[in-house]
Every structure is written in structure tokens, then in C-alpha cells.
Amino acid sequence: MPEILNPKPKIVAFFCKWCSSKAADIAGVSRMEYPPNFIPIMTPCSGRVEPEFIFDAFAEGADGVLVAGCHLGECHYVVGNYKTLKRMILVKKLAKEMGIEEERIRVEWIATAEAKKLVTVTNDMVNKLKHLPPCSSKLKGVTQEEKTND
Amino acid sequence: MPSPENKKPKKRIGVFVCHCGKNIAETVDVERVAKTIKEEYPDVVFSTDNHYLCSEPGQKEIQDAIRGKNLESFICACCSPSMHEATFRSLAEKSGLNPYQVEIANIREQCSWVHSDIKEGTEKAIKIVGTKVEKVAENESLTPISVDVNKDCLVIGGGITGIQAALDLADAGYKVTIVERAPYIGGHMAQLSVTFPTLDCSQCILSPKTSAVAHHKNIELITTAEVVNVSGFVGNFSVDIKKTPRYVDSDLCNICGECEKACPVIVPSEYDGGIGPRKAIYLPFAQAVPSTYVLDADNCLGIHPLVCSKCKDVCEQNAINYDMQPEIITRTFGVIIVATGYDLYNINKIPEYAFGPDVDVIDSLQFERMLYVGGPTNGKVLRPSDHKKPETVVFVQCVGSRDPEHHMAYCSKICCTYTGKHAMLMKKKDPNAEVYVFYIDIRAAGRGYEEFIQRAQEMGVVYIRGKPSKIFRDGDKTKLWVANTLTGERLEVEADLVVLAPAIVPSKGTKELANVLKASLDEYGFYKESHMKLRPVESYIQGILIAGVALSPKDIPESVAQGSAAASKAMTILAKPKLEHEPIVATVNSEVCVGCKVCQGLCPYDALSFDNENNVSVVNEVLCEGCGTCVSACPTGALSLKNYSTDQLEKMIKAALRTETT
Numbered sequence: 001m002p003e004i005l006n007p008k009p010k011i012v013a014f015f016c017k018w019c020s021s022k023a024a025d026i027a028g029v030s031r032m033e034y035p036p037n038f039i040p041i042m043t044p045c046s047g048r049v050e051p052e053f054i055f056d057a058f059a060e061g062a063d064g065v066l067v068a069g070c071h072l073g074e075c076h077y078v079v080g081n082y083k084t085l086k087r088m089i090l091v092k093k094l095a096k097e098m099g100i101e102e103e104r105i106r107v108e109w110i111a112t113a114e115a116k117k118l119v120t121v122t123n124d125m126v127n128k129l130k131h132l133p134p135c136s137s138k139l140k141g142v143t144q145e146e147k148t149n150d
Numbered sequence: 151m152p153s154p155e156n157k158k159p160k161k162r163i164g165v166f167v168c169h170c171g172k173n174i175a176e177t178v179d180v181e182r183v184a185k186t187i188k189e190e191y192p193d194v195v196f197s198t199d200n201h202y203l204c205s206e207p208g209q210k211e212i213q214d215a216i217r218g219k220n221l222e223s224f225i226c227a228c229c230s231p232s233m234h235e236a237t238f239r240s241l242a243e244k245s246g247l248n249p250y251q252v253e254i255a256n257i258r259e260q261c262s263w264v265h266s267d268i269k270e271g272t273e274k275a276i277k278i279v280g281t282k283v284e285k286v287a288e289n290e291s292l293t294p295i296s297v298d299v300n301k302d303c304l305v306i307g308g309g310i311t312g313i314q315a316a317l318d319l320a321d322a323g324y325k326v327t328i329v330e331r332a333p334y335i336g337g338h339m340a341q342l343s344v345t346f347p348t349l350d351c352s353q354c355i356l357s358p359k360t361s362a363v364a365h366h367k368n369i370e371l372i373t374t375a376e377v378v379n380v381s382g383f384v385g386n387f388s389v390d391i392k393k394t395p396r397y398v399d400s401d402l403c404n405i406c407g408e409c410e411k412a413c414p415v416i417v418p419s420e421y422d423g424g425i426g427p428r429k430a431i432y433l434p435f436a437q438a439v440p441s442t443y444v445l446d447a448d449n450c451l452g453i454h455p456l457v458c459s460k461c462k463d464v465c466e467q468n469a470i471n472y473d474m475q476p477e478i479i480t481r482t483f484g485v486i487i488v489a490t491g492y493d494l495y496n497i498n499k500i501p502e503y504a505f506g507p508d509v510d511v512i513d514s515l516q517f518e519r520m521l522y523v524g525g526p527t528n529g530k531v532l533r534p535s536d537h538k539k540p541e542t543v544v545f546v547q548c549v550g551s552r553d554p555e556h557h558m559a560y561c562s563k564i565c566c567t568y569t570g571k572h573a574m575l576m577k578k579k580d581p582n583a584e585v586y587v588f589y590i591d592i593r594a595a596g597r598g599y600e601e602f603i604q605r606a607q608e609m610g611v612v613y614i615r616g617k618p619s620k621i622f623r624d625g626d627k628t629k630l631w632v633a634n635t636l637t638g639e640r641l642e643v644e645a646d647l648v649v650l651a652p653a654i655v656p657s658k659g660t661k662e663l664a665n666v667l668k669a670s671l672d673e674y675g676f677y678k679e680s681h682m683k684l685r686p687v688e689s690y691i692q693g694i695l696i697a698g699v700a701l702s703p704k705d706i707p708e709s710v711a712q713g714s715a716a717a718s719k720a721m722t723i724l725a726k727p728k729l730e731h732e733p734i735v736a737t738v739n740s741e742v743c744v745g746c747k748v749c750q751g752l753c754p755y756d757a758l759s760f761d762n763e764n765n766v767s768v769v770n771e772v773l774c775e776g777c778g779t780c781v782s783a784c785p786t787g788a789l790s791l792k793n794y795s796t797d798q799l800e801k802m803i804k805a806a807l808r809t810e811t812t
Binding site for chain 1: 230232256258259260261263264265266267270271273274277278281381664665668670671672673678690691734752754755775776777778779781782783791794796799800802803804806807808809
């Protein structure tokens with residue numbers, strides 16, 4: 001059993017208004033249970049999640065970020081989630097350069113009916129992040145540098 | 151951390167935290183949420199908790215606070231915005247605030263209901279409310295954009311549900327287009343012999359409706375067609391309909407039937423469930439609407455040039471044209487009603503029931519066709535293997551239904567009652583026949599349905615509680631192994647004919663159509679309604695309505711009721727002179743835009759164009775749907791999404807991760 005380094009990882013969850021946010025509502029109505037580590041931020045589409053938001057979240061002390069959108073081909077706005085997919089690949093690459101582990105950024109397609117999937121994903125993510133040290137310590141330098149460049 | 155004391159509020163925000171009885175208060179310390187938010191955020195000038203915000207006294211408290219505390223915007227921390235956002239927005243409007251100055255913090259569905267620890271629940275609730283405080287602080291007051299409504303309605307699927315919806319709309323004066331994949335309308339109801347529990351002849355009650363569709367001046371019928379693309383939004387959907395040719399000109403065809411006689415190709419008839427023959431050019435059935443022949447290009451020899459043209463040679467009307475091509479018809483509709491119905495579960499997925507290898511094992515729709523007087527056996531029940539009258543007939547229910555481990559977990563709802571009907575009709579046709587029904591439970595909820603099953607039992611139908619484990623051929627009989635779950639006996643039954651009642655599954659192509667419509671499906675592939683109890687025929691997409699078995703298994707009365715419900719919902723949209731389009735749209739700050747064109751090509755709605763003269767991007771507000779995908783791509787920050795600006799979202803992220811100072 002790996003050591004628990006961070007018992008309460010803090011996670012920002014970007015939920016698409018049309019699918020994952022509704023899935024989260026259904027999880028609630030069905031009284032499913034998942035870890036309270038996720039603070040939901042609803043956006044009209046996962047396509048509204050700017051790559052910068054992910055880094056903002058880490059700079060503010062997040063240990064993980066979940067971006068949840070509609071399944072590919074089912075985006076309410078036709079192709080928004082394809083853009084998200086592309087952007088998040090880039091974000092993950094950049095994050096790796098900055099020393100942010102891959103497990104900390106998760107992109108999931110969660111349809112309205114998939115409340116169970118939401119629960120599985122959140123549980124899994126929390127379990128994984130518990131075994132990583134808090135993210136905030138390692139990012140201090142990077143973000144400050146970024147801020148001065150602004 | 152900002153220190154609250156030395157900051158003056160930029161905007162006077164009120165926060166109202168709902169107990170929702172115990173629904174929220176059980177896992178969230180609502181008083182602490184209200185107190186902490188006021189301490190933490192200087193813009194929050196008033197905060198309180200209330201037992202039921204949505205109640206009249208709750209709403210009055212908000213209204214009083216708006217006036218008494220001069221609130222400029224407020225947050226309701228309560229249930230999902232899908233429940234009461236509209237309530238509180240209209241309350242704001244009544245109290246003189248712009249509705250977009252209201253935000254809902256969902257601390258019930260996304261917090262109290264999914265957590266059990268009150269400390270953790272409270273902390274999370276504070277953060278959720280905090281994000282909304284940051285958002286509402288920067289919210290602009292917006293006015294909905296007014297757009298025209300196209301008054302036409304599209305009905306996809308011409309079964310009884312679609313027919314009812316179309317007739318109701320057409321009678322109310324709206325133009326309706328029905329798109330049906332089959333060459334005829336009526337759907338599965340057109341295949342039934344009689345309907346339970348009244349034993350009305352199905353065609354006799356259906357054909358007045360199909361005929362009304364054919365002759366209604368407000369209804370246009372497009373058969374052998376499918377919807378292949380949908381774009382736009384409520385009030386203005388642009389729809390591409392692909393029409394496969396019939397190869398018979400319906401205006402010329404006088405249904406003389408000479409072509410059918412001349413056709414040398416015989417294939418199993420889909421309408422008869424494959425137990426009867428049809429030609430490659432055929433009239434699906436006597437009462438078919440549209441009343442015209444259709445040529446099945448997959449089986450016809452003549453479509454491939456010079457092989458055969460027998461039908462064309464005998465057609466005096468010159469109605470047959472092998473050169474017809476598929477066409478795409480593009481139309482605009484205000485509302486779309488989806489009534490795509492069902493198929494039967496593929497019983498080949500249950501190999502232990504020998505459906506296919508043993509021809510005397512048939513499905514319920516095939517039995518239905520046998521019972522029909524005008525059907526392939528002229529209303530006689532005959533064994534397919536030797537065309538003899540069966541002496542023992544066994545009905546098996548729940549074939550694929552209520553089997554979560556292997557097949558479908560749900561109850562298909564109609565099988566108990568129609569099996570009762572089948573068993574009863576079998577007994578009527580041959581009182582000496584031994585008729586058995588194997589069932590798990592009898593579920594015959596509906597007016598007169600339970601009595602109907604009892605009538606079948608009184609007529610001598612033997613009901614045995616148990617699901618066969620194996621059905622197999624033994625000589626000229628079909629054998630069933632089954633355990634009677636009431637007595638514990640193991641039985642081996644010899645039958646002449648076995649009729650299976652397969653699960654009801656979404657019709658073929660449902661997934662493809664749902665993709666085109668962007669409508670959600672449930673885990674079994676049925677459409678999902680936007681609220682199971684309160685919005686039973688609305689999809690999550692405004693202006694797209696779903697009715698009938700496309701949502702879940704239903705009997706005819708329920709399907710008809712939903713068809714009418716969808717029509718009435720459609721009218722609530724179509725009757726409006728103008729529709730209001732959500733004003734949450736992208737905007738361009740032309741001072742900042744450098745004309746890099748990164749955003750160009752990202753918009754699926756063509757809402758973004760480029761002004762070459764001024765070298766800036768321009769947003770068409772009516773076309774913009776407000777996804778914000780272009781905004782996220784803008785490198786200069788010139789593009790913004792109203793009330794979801796980069797600044798707002800960044801502050802929300804900060805609030806989500808904030809640690810309490812107290």
C-alpha cells in the first residue's frame with residue numbers, strides 16, 4: 001500500500017453545463033456518494049475552459065483539476081469538446097514540463113446519464129492524488145515567475 | 151487574503167442559504183455558510199438562511215432584503231439551477247433587478263446529497279457559494295435577444311405517437327412534416343392484430359388516424375426518409391432529410407397491383423415479421439399510407455440495368471422509374487418531436503432459446519401476424535415447421551427483460567398484458583389447445599389490465615411462475631426446461647409452438663439520430679427526458695421534444711398521451727410571436743482585437759466573422775450560442791463571453807481553492 005502523502009487533495013472540477021453538471025445533479029438525486037474534495041465550476045461548455053485556468057488552479061493551490069465534457073461527437077455545441085481535447089493534450093505536456101504529474105489533470109467525457117461514471121472518476125482521482133504530495137509546494141517558484149512576467 | 155474591513159463593496163450582494171427542510175441542513179451547516187460568506191467577502195452586504203427559499207415566505211424574505219438592503223444582485227444557495235433558477239430570476243425581475251444578477255449555488259445535488267460528513271459538506275458549500283459570489287460580482291445585466299420563430303414542426307417517426315402529435319399540431323393550425331423511415335406510417339401498431347384489454351382490431355382504430363394524416367392539409371409526409379443533420383436552435387432548426395427513392399411515383403401509381411404480380415423476386419416480408427412473403431415491388435399492406443407501391447432496391451433485379459424490368463413493362467401508368475436518386479431535403483423547423491419508437495431485442499443473443507435454429511420458436515410479433523385475419527396465415531395459428539395446428543402452445547415472458555446480468559435490466563412493461571392477450575386469443579381459436587405462460591412476475595398495471603389477465607386464466611390458460619433455462623428441438627416437438635419457482639418442481643414441457651416475448655429496445659438508428667440531435671440517451675439507449683416527473687417529454691435541448699417508446703417501453707394509450715403532450719409542449723413554443731435567445735454570448739473588444747484570426751473557423755454556428763476594413767473579429771449575437779470555445783482561444787483577451795469572462799472564471803477558481811481565514 002503506497003503511503004498517503006496528501007489526505008485531502010483539493011480538486012477543481014470544470015463541469016459542462018449540458019452533461020457532467022447534470023450527471024452530478026443526478027448523482028445527487030440518486031444519493032450516490034463521492035469525495036467532497038471536488039469544487040464544481042460550471043461552464044457552458046468544456047470548450048470555455050482556457051488552458052490558463054488549469055495553471056491558475058494549480059497556482060492557487062489545487063492538487064488536481066478535472067475537466068468534464070460531453071462525449072466526443074455529442075457536444076451540445078457540436079465541436080467544443082474536440083477543442084478541449086486538443087487543448088488539454090497541450091496543457092498536459094506543458095504541465096509535465098513544469099513538474100506537474102499527469103494524474104493531476106484529468107479530462108473525462110461524462111454524459112448526463114453517467115452519474116455512476118462521475119462517481120467512479122472522482123473516487124479514482126482522489127485515491128490517486130492522495131498518494132502524491134500536495135502540489136502547491138512545488139509550484140511556488142514557477143507561478144511567481146509567471147506573475148512577474150505579466 | 152483580502153481583509154474585509156478596509157474594502158468597500160463594489161456591488162451590494164445578498165446571499166440566501168436554503169435549508170431545504172433537512173435536505174441541505176442535514177449535511178451542511180447552513181447558518182455557518184451564511185455567516186462565513188458575509189465575513190469572507192466584502193461585497194456580501196447581507197446573508198441569511200431560510201427553511202424553504204422557494205416557498206412564498208422564502209421568496210418574500212428575498213424580496214424584502216432586495217428592497218431593505220438595496221441589493222444589486224443575489225445568490226440563492228439551494229438546489230440545482232435546473233429546479234429554481236427560473237423562479238428566482240423572475241423574482242429578481244419582479245423586484246426590479248435584472249434576472250442575470252441572480253446566481254444559483256448548487257449545494258444540494260452537488261453537495262449535501264452526495265456527502266455525509268457535515269464538516270466537509272459545510273466547507274464545500276462555502277466554497278461553492280464563494281465561487282458564485284465572485285461570479286455575480288462581475289455579472290452584467292443582460293436582456294434576452296429576440297429572434298423569430300419558424301412556425302413549422304418536424305415529427306420524426308410515424309408510429310402512433312408521432313401520428314398523434316402531428317394530428318394535434320395540424321388541427322391547431324401548424325404545418326407539420328412527418329419523416330418516417332419505413333415506406334408506410336403506423337409503426338408497430340399497424341402490425342398488431344387486436345389491442346389489449348378491449349380486443350379492438352388494431353387496424354380499425356389506427357387507420358382513421360393514418361388516413362387523416364394522408365389527407366390533412368397541414369401535414370406533409372416524407373416516407374423512406376431519415377433525418378441526417380440538424381443545426382440551429384429552438385425556433386430555427388435547419389434539418390437535412392435524406393429521402394431514399396421509392397422508385398414508384400406516388401402521384402401516378404393507381405395501386406392496380408400488376409407490378410407485384412409480375413415481379414419474380416420473393417423475399418420475407420418485414421411487415422409480417424419475416425413469416426410471410428413479399429415481392430421486391432410491393433404494397434406493405436392494404437391500408438398502407440401513403441397508398442402506393444414501393445420498390446425494394448436491395449432485392450430488385452432491375453435496379454441493376456437490363457437484368458429485369460418486368461414491373462416497369464406491365465405498369466400502364468408509367469409510374470416506375472429506376473433512375474430515381476436519393477435526395478437531401480433541407481427545411482427549417484421551429485420545434486422537433488422525436489417519436490422513433492422501438493424494436494424487439496435480438497433474441498439470437500439468447501442462444502439457449504433456440505430462436506432461429508428451431509423454426510417453431512417464434513417471437514411475439516410473428517405470433518401477432520399469425521393472429522391477424524389478413525396476415526400470412528389468414529388468421530390461423532400454424533406451426534411454421536409443418537403448417538399444422540399446434541396442440542400445445544407455450545408463451546415465455548421476459549425474454550431479455552429483467553435480466554441485469556446478461557441482457558436488459560428493465561421491465562418492458564407491455565409483455566405481460568400482450569402475452570395474456572395472445573394466450574386468450576389462442577384459447578378462443580382452439581379451446582382444446584393447451585396454453586402455458588411462463589412468467590417471472592405478472593405486471594399488469596393499467597386500467598382493466600389485471601382483470602384481463604384473470605380472464606385469460608379463467609379461460610384455461612395455465613400460468614407457471616418460472617423462466618425456462620433451455621429451449622431445444624427434440625424430434626418434431628420443442629422442449630422447454632423450467633423450474634416452477636412456486637412449487638420448486640423441475641418441469642420438462644413439450645410444445646408444438648413456443649412464442650417468446652422479447653425485451654423492448656430503442657429502435658435501430660436511435661444512437662445515430664441522438665448524435666445528430668445532440669440529445670442524451672440513457673444507459674440502455676432510450677432517450678432521456680429533462681425531468682422524469684415534471685418534464686416528461688422534453689429533452690435537455692430546448693425545442694427538441696421526445697415522446698412514446700423512444701423514452702421507455704409504453705403501451706398504446708400512454709404513447710398516444712405522450713404524443714399529445716409533446717404537441718402541446720411544441721405549441722407553447724410555436725405560438726410565441728418571438729423567442730428569446732439567451733444573451734450569454736461572445737463579444738469582441740475591438741480596441742484589443744489585433745485581427746490575428748485565431749478564433750475564425752472555431753465557431754460551428756458561423757457566428758464569428760471578420761471585418762476586413764477594421765481588421766477585427768465580429769460576433770453575430772443571434773447566431774452565437776454562447777459556448778465560449780472561441781473565447782478560450784483568443785490570445786489577446788479581446789473576446790469575452792458575457793457573464794463567463796476570463797476574469798470571472800479566474801476569480802471563481804481562486805474562490806474554489808480559498809482557505810477560510812476565520
